Amino acid sequence: MCLGVGHPAFAFGAPKSELWGRWIKHDPKSKITIDHQVWAEFLKKYLVVNEDGINRLAYDRVSSKSKDALERYLVALENTNVDTLARPEQRAYWINLHNALTIKVVLDHYPVETIQDIDISPGFFESGPWGKKLSKIRGERLSLNDIEHRILRPIWQDPRIHYAVNCASFGCPNLLPKPFEATRMNQQLDTAARDFINHDRAVWFDGDDLGASSIYKWFSEDFGGNDRNILEHLKKYAAPNLRARLNKKRDINVYHYDWSLNGATSN
Numbered sequence: 001m002c003l004g005v006g007h008p009a010f011a012f013g014a015p016k017s018e019l020w021g022r023w024i025k026h027d028p029k030s031k032i033t034i035d036h037q038v039w040a041e042f043l044k045k046y047l048v049v050n051e052d053g054i055n056r057l058a059y060d061r062v063s064s065k066s067k068d069a070l071e072r073y074l075v076a077l078e079n080t081n082v083d084t085l086a087r088p089e090q091r092a093y094w095i096n097l098h099n100a101l102t103i104k105v106v107l108d109h110y111p112v113e114t115i116q117d118i119d120i121s122p123g124f125f126e127s128g129p130w131g132k133k134l135s136k137i138r139g140e141r142l143s144l145n146d147i148e149h150r151i152l153r154p155i156w157q158d159p160r161i162h163y164a165v166n167c168a169s170f171g172c173p174n175l176l177p178k179p180f181e182a183t184r185m186n187q188q189l190d191t192a193a194r195d196f197i198n199h200d201r202a203v204w205f206d207g208d209d210l211g212a213s214s215i216y217k218w219f220s221e222d223f224g225g226n227d228r229n230i231l232e233h234l235k236k237y238a239a240p241n242l243r244a245r246l247n248k249k250r251d252i253n254v255y256h257y258d259w260s261l262n263g264a265t266s267n
Contacts (some may be wrong), residue, residue: 014218015145019154022140025083032085036096036179038073042066042103047177048264053199055174056264057103059110067107074100078137088182091156095180097135098147099166103175105129105144106168106261114259115168159222159233162215163192171201171213171258190237197237201258203246210249214257227251 045066048056077097082090102115109118121131121143133141152161163173164180173196180188196202196213204211216223216230223230230252235243 015149017153017157017222018150020146020150022138023082023151024155026087026090027084028086030084030086030089033089033182034077034080034085034093034096036073036092036181038069038076039096039100039179042070042073042100043175043177043179047175049177053174053195054170054201054262055177056262057106057168057175058264059107059261060263062107067104070100070104070107074104074135078135080137082137086182087155088185091152091185092180092182094147094152095161095164098144098152099164099175101134101144101147102129102166102168105132105134112261114261116259153222158189159219160189160193162219162222163196164189168262169258170260170262171256172262173202173215175262193237194239197234198239198242203234203238203242205245206254209253210246210251211254211256212252214255216252217255 046058046062048058050056074097077093077100080093082093085093105118105120106112106115112118116128118129119127120129121127123131130144133143135142148161148165152165164176166172166175168175173192176188176192178188202213202215212230212234216234220226220230223233227250231246231249235246238246
């Protein structure tokens with residue numbers, strides 16, 4: 001997720017999943033769909049899929065025209081009446097909004113070495129951009145933390161959300177090459193989970209010790225609350241060789257997260 005080991009908020013624990021009741025409204029019969037084509041074109045142009053398994057964003061190549069298009073896309077999402085959408089369409093809406101906002105806030109402050117350097121959140125115990133109200137939806141000001149921890153996590157209660165929301169860091173699950181879509185959501189979430197869990201920034205072995213991404217420590221409650229349940233979650237998406245090694249483990253010995261910006265190196 002989107003807080004770092006050095007984040008002052010960790011003195012009090014990672015953000016809890018706490019429902020913002022304003023956003024439970026939906027229309028289960030709605031056939032309305034949201035057009036994410038602008039976001040799709042942005043990702044196609046600037047997301048670099050690397051052989052090392054870490055997708056990078058070419059922040060330094062994003063043109064003024066593309067920044068303007070991204071801004072218009074975000075304004076279009078802000079002007080959408082999200083209350084009239086069906087639940088599956090809402091989930092795609094919130095994930096894509098979160099990820100596009102994250103990219104925009106990095107572009108607005110680029111160059112930075114880590115998103116943690118974008119210290120715009122209010123309050124003494126806040127840092128980074130996650131607490132800043134970056135968007136206005138249906139008259140409500142929302143932050144990245146609001147979208148993730150007060151909407152996505154509590155409404156859907158799906159640990160795979162952590163593989164979908166991106167925080168522009170090497171340690172984060174990949175920003176996918178295509179927007180999330182209601183009709184393909186489960187497939188996309190499963191793919192994101194498998195891709196991350198089978199990469200060594202999520203799970204690794206150092207001698208007899210098992211290491212895992214700090215995501216599983218920070219948000220342990222979403223993965224079952226203890227090492228045994230976290231391991232069961234990992235094994236669900238692990239490739240056969242990794243699953244066999246995980247079957248021999250009962251504890252996770254060390255956690256790590258790389259907050260380096262997920263920027264692509266220019267040629």
